[in-house]
Amino acid sequence: MYAANISKSREPMLEKCGIMSRTAKEDISSIDEEIYRTFTTQYDKLIPPIGNVKIVDTTCRDGEQMPGVSFTIGEKVEIARKLGAIGIEQMETFATYNDSDRQSARLIAKEGLDISLMGWARPVSEDIEDSISNDIDAIAISIATSDIHLKYKLRMTREEMMGKMADAIKLAKSKGVYVCFNAEDGTRTDLDDLIAFVKTGKQAGADRFRLCDTIGVLTPSTTKFLVDEIMKAVDIDLELHAHNDFGISLANAVAALEVGAKYPDRTIWISTTVNNLGERAGNVPLEAFLMILKRHYGIKKYRTEKIFPLCKFVEQASMIKIPPNYPVVGENIFRHKSGIHQDGVLKNPLTYEVFTPEEIGTTRTIALGKHSGRAAIKFKLDELGIQCTDEEIEVLRHLVTRISEDRKSPLTDDEFAHIVLRVKTRGSGAVPPFRSYE
Template sequence: MSIRHDIVLEDTTLRDGEQTPGVAFSKETKTKILNSLIEAGVSSVEIGIPAMGGEELDFIRSCVDRQDEARLVVWHRGVRADVERSLDMGFKSVHIGLPTSEGHLKASVRKDRTWLLATAKDLVHMAKDRGAFVSISAEDIARTEISFLQEYAGVVHEAGADRLRLSDTVGLLSPEGYGERVAAVVSTAGIDVQCHAHNDFGLATANTIAGLKAGARYFHVTVNAIGERAGMADLAQVVVALKKLYDRDLGIDLSKLKEMSTLVAQAANHPVLPWQPVTGDNVFAHESGIHANGMFRDTSSFEPFPPEHVGGERRYILGKHSGRALVAWALEQQGIEPQEELLPHCLDEVRALSIRLGGAVSQEQLVEIYRNAQVTVAA
């Protein structure tokens, strides 16, 4: 099955992302992140959990009058009073979190599946009667029998739910397993499905794509893949993969991805790894001689897409693996027309210095190496 054309990205940086251990966003920070998401073209955002109260509730209340800018979804436990409070505040989109595996029902809410089906039906009916867009979870789908997932999907769909979130809560599924569960629900219930994949085995992005290929309409991401334990599917990675590899344009301004990544990294006090796909500093950095030679002739040689597409910047790094062409280029950047016969010596010195430093050599250090070489040769 091909990915449908009406898929919808929903960002949950402000809810599941903030559940990253050790991360806490202030109201001001959450507002900045929300602004950044909306400015980038994100049309649906899960903004937080009203039941937490305090500054979290203050932020959520401040969002009530912004619902024309994007769909703003508030998250709730399977507790009627929680959902009613959000509806009373004026929110038009609510999510209800409920587990479907026997293990999570027993360990998390201490209830059984009879309670689950009755509660889900009651909460969906209530919220729909008040005109809300209603999203509801099937949590821990990896350890939920597919037959029960299908039964549950049928019950919540009949009750009027607009969307069923299939949550691989502990990130246990392979892309094949996740896709199988999405397809099983899509084939038996008319409800829209949302992918919610955790990254415990590094498969969140792959599972999200698999779910979309199996017929899901909605999917969850976070900026920088932050979230519980190993995080979730990364917004930048999924958006760029969908556009570049699957020809699905979600209307996101890709040039804002790097800026948004930096904002969330600073807010979370967790720097982005240099090799993080799309937004990492090394994604468009080149050091090795073979790569630099190719890049100087054709930048598509060793880049899947130009850095400006995603707000990135191309860099050339002098180091242990550099070649003569990069040394010559770096000297030219410093206004020096290098003497060809000095380049082998300079390259040897650059490689040796890189090993001593354990990293990159600056262009200023290269100039010093070059000047010393000139003196040595003249002598």
């Protein structure tokens, strides 16, 4: 059965769709989406609706602010291509400050991709005019709004700060671009002061407000409260730019979307980065956010099968390795080691996988380690096209257990093939000893 606690009313539908009798060799990619869900029906009802959602990916801006990360012009162009291929609505980059940023912005624009190109700028006329001259179609103008930033960093009054932002928005709008205005450290700004800032930006003609949780202090509950208060007070699209200092940026992003359901005529934008790159602990990870939208909320407008190639490219370009247990695209997500799990996955992948590897553009792996059982050994033998007796399979199982336990890692396919040949040719001397063990 697909789920032990699935309702009786669903069983006939499961039988009709072949879920309850499906064998391991059958292709599960054609399973009806209504059946192949993360939760059973009773739990689906607990998930609140969400509002209109769009994504602005800032891998090429905030992601590149991560220490040790520096993308080449060509890498930024390729990231833009891959984001556009997924269907991400907008990407953010620097389009001023140095020649490399200017050139990469112009080249991305020249690609004619189906993705909006947003430049990041200070509320300074030179920044704005230079950015727009490099062919961006949208601009994010940023200034700090919290008392601590005003006092110690900007050294200006709140009135001066708001006037500066209003002038910058008017200048950018006069150039004909889409304008988002940012409240840096907005989540540590007094609520009345923050709403006054948002109203000022709206009156100046801005298209969107970006709420920056600059040091990641929000929780899901405080996110809901703050987003709701702003949207009640000002009729404007809102973007959440969340940081991951406490590991809950993704949860905060989902919380913001749930508030958006109360405002169906507006859009909630979520700022993301690929592989959770970004300042300090990173931002909202694009890959996990996309799969949450698809599996938990039924949002299917993004081509998720292109996620894995994007993440691997960014891993290579950033030189920041994806941890093996990283959500969605870590190598262990579809790499099964425990014998019980391997047996279940080989019979029906849905037993231990919440979505298929094909959905993100990767493949499944059975890792042979100290806890692997006979089912995994047989599977690997089938892959190699080798037949073994039950006695040989048991010998192989013991060898795999001992070797992987001694060296504290699973065997590669080549290593397993070598061991199989040794077992099949015992006493002949035809195969040299397995050096990783003996």
